[in-house]
Amino acid sequence: MKRVFALLVAGLVVCLAGTALAEGPHDLNCMDCHTTHYAKGDYAFGVQPKVMMNPARTRTSADIDSLDALCLGCHNDETGIKPIKMHTTHPTSIRPVSAKVPAKLLWDGKLTCVSCHNPHPSNANSKYLVVQTKGAGMGTFCAVCHPDQSSPEIMKKMSSVVIHSDAAQAPIVQVTGVKAAPKATPVVKKPAPAPAKAPAPAPAKPTAPAAKPADMPY
Numbered sequence: 010m011k012r013v014f015a016l017l018v019a020g021l022v023v024c025l026a027g028t029a030l031a032e033g034p035h036d037l038n039c040m041d042c043h044t045t046h047y048a049k050g051d052y053a054f055g056v057q058p059k060v061m062m063n064p065a066r067t068r069t070s071a072d073i074d075s076l077d078a079l080c081l082g083c084h085n086d087e088t089g090i091k092p093i094k095m096h097t098t099h100p101t102s103i104r105p106v107s108a109k110v111p112a113k114l115l116w117d118g119k120l121t122c123v124s125c126h127n128p129h130p131s132n133a134n135s136k137y138l139v140v141q142t143k144g145a146g147m148g149t150f151c152a153v154c155h156p157d158q159s160s161p162e163i164m165k166k167m168s169s170v171v172i173h174s175d176a177a178q179a180p181i182v183q184v185t186g187v188k189a190a191p192k193a194t195p196v197v198k199k200p201a202p203a204p205a206k207a208p209a210p211a212p213a214k215p216t217a218p219a220a221k222p223a224d225m226p227y
C-alpha cells in the first residue's frame with residue numbers, strides 16, 4: 010500500500026512538472042514566474058528574461074523595459090508559448106507622447122506589457138487584460154488610454170470600468186545584465202540614409218578627427 014502511494018505521488022510530481030508550462034494560463038504556480046532565492050530578472054523573476062525590440066521604441070528612444078523582457082522570457086518563438094512578434098506589436102516599452110495613459114498603468118513612466126495585462130492569477134479578466142473585455146467589448150479597453158479616439162457611447166461606459174492592476178512599484182529585487190543588449194535586433198531596421206551622408210563630410214572638415222562614418226548604432 011505504501012509503495013502504491015509512493016508511486017502515485019511520484020506520478021503526480023512527474024505530471025505536474027511536465028505540464029507546468031503547457032497546461033494553461035498563469036494560475037498554476039507562482040513559482041512558474043517567480044523564485045524566492047534564484048532571481049534571473051527583476052521582481053524576483055525566475056524565468057530568464059529575453060530582450061526583443063518593438064519598433065515604437067525607436068521613435069521615443071526609450072530602453073526596452075525589464076518588464077517586457079520578463080514576459081518575453083516565455084512568450085517567444087523558442088519556447089513557443091503563445092509567442093509575441095514584437096515587430097508587429099502595438100507600441101510597448103515606451104514613454105507615451107499623446108496617448109492618455111492612467112498613471113497607475115505606467116511602470117517607471119513607461120507603457121509595458123503590464124500596462125495592458127495584469128499577469129496575476131487574481132486577475133480573472135479575459136487574456137489577463139487590465140479591464141474585462143468579455144461582454145463589454147474591446148472598445149472599453151482601448152478607451153482607457155485612447156479616449157480621444159473613442160466614441161461617445163464607449164466613453165459613457167467608462168465610469169463603470171474597473172482597472173485591475175498592481176500598484177506600479179519599482180522592483181526591489183533588481184537583476185542587472187538582462188538589459189545589457191538594448192541596442193538592436195534584426196527586426197528593427199533604420200531607414201538607411203547612411204550611404205548618401207557618408208561621402209559629404211570627407212572633402213573639407215579638418216575639425217572632426219575621431220568621427221568614423223561607419224560608426225552607426227545599428
Ligand code: HEC
Pocket residue numbers: 035036038039040041042043052076079123127128129130175176177178
Ligand atoms: C506570469 C508570470 C507571473 C506569475 C504566474 C505570477 N507573477 Fe507575480 N509578478 C509578475 C510580474 C511581471 C510582476 C511585476 C509587475 C506586477 O506587479 O504586475 C509581478 C509582481 C509581483 C509582486 C509585486 C507586486 C508589486 O506591486 O510590486 C508580488 C508580491 C507577486 N508578483 C506575487 C506573486 C504571487 C504570490 C504569485 C502566485 C499567486 C505570482 N506573483 C504569480 C509575474 C507573475
Ligand code: HEC
Pocket residue numbers: 029030031032033034035041042056079080081082083084090091122123126127128135136137138
Ligand atoms: C513561465 C512562463 C510565462 C511567463 C513568464 C509569462 N507567461 Fe503568459 N502564459 C504562459 C502560459 C503557459 C500561457 C498559456 C499558453 C497556452 O494556453 O497555450 C500563457 C498565456 C498568456 C496569455 C493568454 C491568456 C489567455 O487567457 O488566453 C496572456 C495574455 C499572457 N500569457 C500574458 C503574459 C504577460 C503580459 C506576461 C508578463 C507579465 C507573461 N504572460 C509571462 C506562460 C508565461
Ligand code: HEC
Pocket residue numbers: 099100104105106107108109110114120124125147150151152153154155
Ligand atoms: C494602457 C494604455 C493603452 C491601451 C490600453 C491601448 N493603447 Fe494604443 N497606444 C498607447 C500608447 C502609449 C501609444 C503610443 C503613442 C503615444 O506615445 O502616445 C499607443 C499607440 C497606439 C496606436 C498608434 C500606433 C503607431 O504605430 O503609431 C494605435 C493604432 C493604437 N495605440 C491602438 C490601440 C488599440 C486599438 C487599443 C485597444 C485594443 C489600444 N491602442 C490600447 C497606449 C495604449
Ligand code: HEC
Pocket residue numbers: 077080081084091092093099100101120121122123124125126136138
Ligand atoms: C496596448 C495593450 C497591449 C500591450 C502593450 C500588450 N498587449 Fe498583449 N494583448 C493585448 C490584447 C488586447 C490582447 C487580446 C487580443 C485578442 O484577444 O485578440 C493581447 C493578447 C496577448 C496574448 C495572448 C495571445 C493569444 O494568442 O491569445 C499574449 C501572450 C500577450 N498579449 C502577451 C503580451 C506581451 C508579452 C506583451 C509585452 C511585450 C504584451 N502582450 C503587450 C493588449 C496588449
